[in-house]
Amino acid sequence: MPLRDTKNRTCEHCGEKILGRSDKRFCSDYCRNSKHNEENRDTSNYMRPVNNILRKNRRILAQYNPTGKAKVLGTSLMEEGFNFAYFTNVYETKKGGKYFFCYDQGYIQIEDGYFALVVRESYVK
Numbered sequence: 001m002p003l004r005d006t007k008n009r010t011c012e013h014c015g016e017k018i019l020g021r022s023d024k025r026f027c028s029d030y031c032r033n034s035k036h037n038e039e040n041r042d043t044s045n046y047m048r049p050v051n052n053i054l055r056k057n058r059r060i061l062a063q064y065n066p067t068g069k070a071k072v073l074g075t076s077l078m079e080e081g082f083n084f085a086y087f088t089n090v091y092e093t094k095k096g097g098k099y100f101f102c103y104d105q106g107y108i109q110i111e112d113g114y115f116a117l118v119v120r121e122s123y124v125k
């Protein structure tokens, strides 16, 4: 087996130098497990379906709102499979109106079953 340069091997989780076998990727079991958990957090059994719903909601809103401002019937959104129970956050206006956001894409209920669509450009401040 060829010798490998082990001088610069560092732990993929904490960045500490790794001692011992040259094929090790982590300095300890703790770091290996931590990295594994981090990588899988986003795809856990609960988060995956929720993320999929949010992504779908966002895609539907974006589809109806290519210019950044639009008006659409709630029933049209629902026909596309929009799920009103899921959103990433709520923005309340001074007048008490509520914008619901799926990431950068937002909507607010207006009159006669219509929704006004908006896009928030710089999302988190």
Ligand SMILES: [Zn+2]
Pocket: 011, 012, 013, 014, 015, 016, 026, 027, 028, 031
């Ligand atoms: Zn480590």
